[in-house]
Amino acid sequence: MSIDLSRRERFASRHIGPDRSQTSDMLAAVGASSLDDLIAQTIPASIRLKQELNLPPATDEALFLSEFKTLAQKNKIFRSFIGMGYYETITPKVILRNILENPGWYTAYTPYQAEIAQGRLEMLINFQTMVMDLTGMEIANASLLDEATAAAEAMTMLHASRPNSKKNAHRFFVSDTVFPQTLALLHTRATPLGIELVTGDATAVDVTDPSLFALLVQNPDQYGHVRDLSPLLAAAREHSVFSVVATDLLACVMVKSPGEMGADVVVGTSQRFGVPMGFGGPHAAFFATKDASSAYRSTPKANPPTAWRCRPASSTSAAKKRRPTSARRRCCSP
Numbered sequence: 001m002s003i004d005l006s007r008r009e010r011f012a013s014r015h016i017g018p019d020r021s022q023t024s025d026m027l028a029a030v031g032a033s034s035l036d037d038l039i040a041q042t043i044p045a046s047i048r049l050k051q052e053l054n055l056p057p058a059t060d061e062a063l064f065l066s067e068f069k070t071l072a073q074k075n076k077i078f079r080s081f082i083g084m085g086y087y088e089t090i091t092p093k094v095i096l097r098n099i100l101e102n103p104g105w106y107t108a109y110t111p112y113q114a115e116i117a118q119g120r121l122e123m124l125i126n127f128q129t130m131v132m133d134l135t136g137m138e139i140a141n142a143s144l145l146d147e148a149t150a151a152a153e154a155m156t157m158l159h160a161s162r163p164n165s166k167k168n169a170h171r172f173f174v175s176d177t178v179f180p181q182t183l184a185l186l187h188t189r190a191t192p193l194g195i196e197l198v199t200g201d202a203t204a205v206d207v208t209d210p211s212l213f214a215l216l217v218q219n220p221d222q223y224g225h226v227r228d229l230s231p232l233l234a235a236a237r238e239h240s241v242f243s244v245v246a247t248d249l250l251a252c253v254m255v256k257s258p259g260e261m262g263a264d265v266v267v268g269t270s271q272r273f274g275v276p277m278g279f280g281g282p283h284a285a286f287f288a289t290k291d292a293s294s295a296y297r298s299t300p301k302a303n304p305p306t307a308w309r310c311r312p313a314s315s316t317s318a319a320k321k322r323r324p325t326s327a328r329r330r331c332c333s334p
Helices: 006-016 020-029 035-042 061-072 093-100 116-135 147-160 180-193 230-238 315-320
Strands: 171-175 196-200 212-218 242-248 265-269 285-289 309-311 330-333
Touching: 020 035, 116 285, 147 180, 147 212, 147 242, 147 265, 147 285, 171 180, 180 196, 230 242
Parallel strands: 171 196, 171 212, 212 242, 242 265
Antiparallel strands: 265 285, 309 330
């Protein structure tokens, strides 16, 4: 394919890239005589087009948006019946306007200082605090890709955290009412680690099995059943078997939290809090667990938990003094 790059090279040299001498130096470093030669060495001739691209004439932004809207109107929106952790939801307007559409979260309050990092930190802390409150756990992360990924991370973390009495344990029990996409990903992650997945009825799991290091149950499960898992999780803890509960954050508003039942790790997704389904695509998952220092400890910790906050520098006073370090701040100080 013959490519005329003279116009592109002139634009790049003036606006976005190095000058011709720098381009020549880079081409010489990789052993290419020109950009055409570099493309010929990089892209095999068998997959290159033999003719110019058949593109329509260039258009302006307004015309493009008009044609794009006309094309988008041909889409047909159908009701989704996927279920299994993906549900139709609504976002209350008060939340939509005051949080998601609140420019205070994502714009700078001064023209020289970007505050999106501070707003993002505060939103993440809000998310983590909500997850801890609803799940009854002590630590929460800032989200994962989806619920299946969170469950897989729980499995690998607990496998690496096995007590000395379970160092040779390699079996991970998964309830047969766990979402199928979660089970599929667990199989993918378990194979290279040498973890054996065992599926079955959670009420019949043998927690006395010395080769069992952890178990995973869904509550509410894929059929919508809600159970009090306290007896099962207490029996697992008695035999040094970790427990993971995959749950629904919105269900935790109404029912006993997994933390109150005695779970070691709680995973799930925040899709139910108004995130569109996106035809079954990933959503912000959560991963919550107990403080490592209090695991398997019945007595409360002597010291209260530490709270973290963002403490910005005084930008107003810094601006008056015309100091160039006005944007410097210390974040996450106890």
